[in-house]
Amino acid sequence: MAGKRIIAVTGATGAQGGGLCRVALEDREGLYKVRALTRNPGSEKAKELERMGAEVVAADLDDAESLKKAFHCAHAAFCVTPYWEHLSPKRELAQARNMADAAKHAHVGHVVWSTLEDTRDFVPLPDDRVPTLMGSYKVPHFDAKGEADRYFAGIGLPVTFLRTSFYWENLIHLGMGPKAGPDGELAIAFPMGDAKLPGIAVGDIGRCAFNIIRNRLEYLGRTIGVAGDHLTGQSMAEALTRALGRKVRYEDVPTDAYRGSGAPGAEDLANMFLFKRLFEREYCAARDLAAARRLHPGMKSFEEWLSENRHRFPFGEVQRKASGE
Numbered sequence: 140m141a142g143k144r145i146i147a148v149t150g151a152t153g154a155q156g157g158g159l160c161r162v163a164l165e166d167r168e169g170l171y172k173v174r175a176l177t178r179n180p181g182s183e184k185a186k187e188l189e190r191m192g193a194e195v196v197a198a199d200l201d202d203a204e205s206l207k208k209a210f211h212c213a214h215a216a217f218c219v220t221p222y223w224e225h226l227s228p229k230r231e232l233a234q235a236r237n238m239a240d241a242a243k244h245a246h247v248g249h250v251v252w253s254t255l256e257d258t259r260d261f262v263p264l265p266d267d268r269v270p271t272l273m274g275s276y277k278v279p280h281f282d283a284k285g286e287a288d289r290y291f292a293g294i295g296l297p298v299t300f301l302r303t304s305f306y307w308e309n310l311i312h313l314g315m316g317p318k319a320g321p322d323g324e325l326a327i328a329f330p331m332g333d334a335k336l337p338g339i340a341v342g343d344i345g346r347c348a349f350n351i352i353r354n355r356l357e358y359l360g361r362t363i364g365v366a367g368d369h370l371t372g373q374s375m376a377e378a379l380t381r382a383l384g385r386k387v388r389y390e391d392v393p394t395d396a397y398r399g400s401g402a403p404g405a406e407d408l409a410n411m412f413l414f415k416r417l418f419e420r421e422y423c424a425a426r427d428l429a430a431a432r433r434l435h436p437g438m439k440s441f442e443e444w445l446s447e448n449r450h451r452f453p454f455g456e457v458q459r460k461a462s463g464e
């Protein structure tokens with residue numbers, strides 16, 4: 140391990156950071172050593188990372204001192220916040236600042252900050268096209284990340300801002316996938332009208348982060364948005380129909396119905412879809428597909444992601460064949 144450059148990875152047991160850990164640990168050049176940060180080094184996911192060759196260290200994003208230790212001697216740090224664990228933009232901003240301060244303290248050579256737009260730069264608080272939430276946000280889980288961008292830059296960190304996209308895995312894990320209606324027909328339902336939604340296979344975010352770190356000088360100080368496809372709900376439904384061998388339609392739910400569903404974070408997500416719809420051109424342009432593929436030539440399209448993941452959906456021809464139906 141001597142001489143290898145350390146990449147300190149927050150969220151290492153999660154989707155984005157986990158993807159980066161796997162890519163870095165499997166990299167044939169072997170130039171990097173992965174330091175996986177977790178609150179719980181004894182968890183099964185942490186032990187798995189250790190078995191794969193990572194150094195697992197205890198750290199908590201709410202504890203700045205633990206981060207300073209965990210970032211010690213790191214060549215690069217990948218920083219991501221667990222918004223959906225607490226649904227608090229204030230706490231998310233505090234966690235981001237803790238990581239930024241720790242990276243500065245530890246003289247980390249390159250920080251990759253997993254971020255999103257501050258939507259208030261597009262829709263100021265008095266603009267009621269998007270309702271204000273929690274008194275000072277439009278899309279809370281976006282805005283605090285965007286606000287943190289200014290902090291990362293303001294303290295003079297060597298940083299790359301990695302703007303991520305909607306994970307297609309949400310169709311499997313977050314209950315956003317096809318559901319049967321009263322007529323038995325499957326539908327995906329988003330309040331996106333006919334606007335395009337940039338999406339990505341979450342594992343590709345980790346690969347993008349790794350390639351940014353490998354090409355430090357090219358990406359330092361830049362903002363790069365990543366996506367594997369920009370698709371309308373209708374196109375996603377058609378691709379799902381082909382992949383699952385069963386008709387899936389797209390239902391354009393009214394934003395207010397989505398907002399009122401009562402699910403945790405429903406208002407935040409309703410505003411997110413509304414923002415993406417109102418600013419479709421800018422939001423897609425910030426995730427240019429050609430630029431993302433220059434960064435990661437193997438970036439999956441939705442069709443490619445579906446062909447690898449269709450067996451994980453609870454519906455479809457693949458499953459019916461498997462169950463002998």
Ligand SMILES: NC(=O)c1ccc[n+]([C@@H]2O[C@H](COP(=O)([O-])OP(=O)(O)OC[C@H]3O[C@@H](n4cnc5c(N)ncnc54)[C@H](OP(=O)(O)O)[C@@H]3O)[C@@H](O)[C@H]2O)c1
Nearest residue numbers: 150151152153154155177178199200220221222304305306
């Ligand atoms: N879902 C989407 O479509 C989407 C799209 C773009 C961006 N995002 C953003 O992605 C972020 C979440 O990333 P993810 O999906 O990779 O996360 P994830 O899979 O939900 O995992 C959360 C990670 O955060 C770690 N964690 C939580 N609280 C922590 C704390 N106090 N200190 C240290 N580590 C902590 C967990 O590690 P331990 O439990 O091991 O400590 C775990 O590794 C959110 O901010 C979300 O807004 C999501």
